[in-house]
Amino acid sequence: MNGRMLLFACVLFLVFEAIAGDKKPIAWWTFDETSGRSARDAVSGIVDSIEGNGRHIQGVQGNGLKCDGHTTRIIRDAGDSPVITGAFTVEAWVAPQAYPWNWCAVVNQEYEHQRGFFFGIDAEGRVGLHLAVNRQWRECVSESKIPFMEWSHIAGTFDPESGMVLYINGKEAGRLAIRGTLLADIRMNLEIARNHKRTVPTSLNRAGRVRVPASYSFDGIIDELKIYGSALSAGDMADAATREKPAGKPVLQWRKLPSLPVGPRRFGGFYTSLN
Numbered sequence: 001m002n003g004r005m006l007l008f009a010c011v012l013f014l015v016f017e018a019i020a021g022d023k024k025p026i027a028w029w030t031f032d033e034t035s036g037r038s039a040r041d042a043v044s045g046i047v048d049s050i051e052g053n054g055r056h057i058q059g060v061q062g063n064g065l066k067c068d069g070h071t072t073r074i075i076r077d078a079g080d081s082p083v084i085t086g087a088f089t090v091e092a093w094v095a096p097q098a099y100p101w102n103w104c105a106v107v108n109q110e111y112e113h114q115r116g117f118f119f120g121i122d123a124e125g126r127v128g129l130h131l132a133v134n135r136q137w138r139e140c141v142s143e144s145k146i147p148f149m150e151w152s153h154i155a156g157t158f159d160p161e162s163g164m165v166l167y168i169n170g171k172e173a174g175r176l177a178i179r180g181t182l183l184a185d186i187r188m189n190l191e192i193a194r195n196h197k198r199t200v201p202t203s204l205n206r207a208g209r210v211r212v213p214a215s216y217s218f219d220g221i222i223d224e225l226k227i228y229g230s231a232l233s234a235g236d237m238a239d240a241a242t243r244e245k246p247a248g249k250p251v252l253q254w255r256k257l258p259s260l261p262v263g264p265r266r267f268g269g270f271y272t273s274l275n
Contacts, residue, residue, distance in 0.1 A: 022230035027082040029074075029192065029225040032062035039065065039074055044082075048074045052217065054193070059223035060093040060151060060246040065193070069098060069219030073194035081109060081190040082227050086182060089228040090119045090129070091155035091167075091240060095250035096148040096220040099123050101201035103130075104218050106154070107225060109190040112197075113137040116185035119156050120195075120218075121146065123202040127173060129156030129164050134180035140164035142173035148220070149252055153241040158182060159231040170241030172234060192225065193218040221250050 028042040037050045052071025056063040065072070092106050103122045110116030110130070114137065118130040125145035131138055146152040146168060155167040160181060166174035188196065198213030224244060258272045 023228065023232065023236065025226040026229045027225075027227040029065075030062060031056060031059060031065040031223055031225075034063065041076075044080070046076070046080055048076055048192075050074055057221065058251045059221060060244055061224060064093070064095075064221040064223030066221050067193045067218040069100070070216055072217045074192040076190040076192075078109075078187055078189050081186075082229070083184070083186060084109070084117065084182070084227070084229070085184045087157075087159045087229070087231040088117075088182075089155065089157045089230065089232040090117075090226070091153065091228075091237070092225040093151055093153050093223040093244065093246070094121070094146070094218075094220060095151050095252060096121065096125070096146065096218070097252050097255075098148060098219045099125050100219060101214065101216050102199045103128065103195070104216065105191060105193065105195050106218060106222060107190065107192050107227070108196060109185060109188050110196060111185045111188050115183050116188060117158075117182070118195075121154075127154045127156070127166050127168060129158065129166055131158060131164065132183040132185075133178055135183060138164070138176060138178055140166055140174050140176035142166045142168060144168060144173050149250065149254070151246045151250055153244070155232075155237050155240070157231040157237075162231075165231075165234075167234070167237040167241075170238035193222060220252065 025043055029039050030042055031039050033056050038047050039050055040047045051073050053068040054072035055066050057066045100123055103120055105118055105120040108118040110118050115132045121127055127142040129140045153169050157165045163178040164176045194217040198215050200211050200213050258274055
């Protein structure tokens with residue numbers, strides 16, 4: 001091999017490495033731990049603590065994080081969080097046991113809708129990617145909804161030149177064409193399964209009766225949460241949804257009201273147990 005061919009081969013190798021590097025996550029929570037109160041980022045090796053009533057149960061691949069809808073969250077210190085300043089992608093497998101009271105984060109790092117990003121679902125099961133672009137809070141919301149008690153692959157991408165795109169199970173589910181710079185927030189902690197601040201429940205707010213903000217978390221299972229430092233393509237999202245497709249339904253049980261003894265009884269009260 002002469003010098004010119006060697007140089008060409010080296011350049012080609014570097015190009016392929018750069019392309020492959022763009023498709024490697026900069027953060028990846030597999031939640032494959034079998035016990036304990038922690039979740040390890042497979043990219044950085046950082047071990048994050050699981051707060052509240054979260055636990056590891058069967059997921060899409062290995063285990064996933066079961067969130068209780070009220071207290072579960074993971075907090076990554078701002079200084080250890082992946083730096084997102086331009087194009088990026090976030091994806092995860094989720095199985096909601098119930099829809100949240102309002103928008104609830106799968107993962108977010110934002111401050112007062114002024115800086116950073118938010119990725120999650122709303123009270124109707126729609127997926128959303130919300131960003132601070134050119135100092136404006138912009139929201140891309142899916143047209144379709146994800147079902148509860150079933151696995152769904154959800155993803156959102158941002159490209160400064162073309163805007164935001166949402167995907168559900170590998171298919172485009174929403175798009176917002178904008179151009180601009182993402183105003184990141186490197187001072188805020190990154191949180192998984194919970195919003196940074198309390199939010200007014202949608203149903204109560206719609207009734208116009210109660211406007212008291214409440215704290216809550218994702219209700220269901222989150223698995224294979226990944227963040228990339230580039231905007232992946234529609235083909236990449238279709239491949240991800242197919243490659244990691246779960247073999248069965250999530251290990252979740254329908255919630256039921258407490259049961260009382262059957263048959264006629266004398267008037268009075270009965271003891272029962274509440275989970």
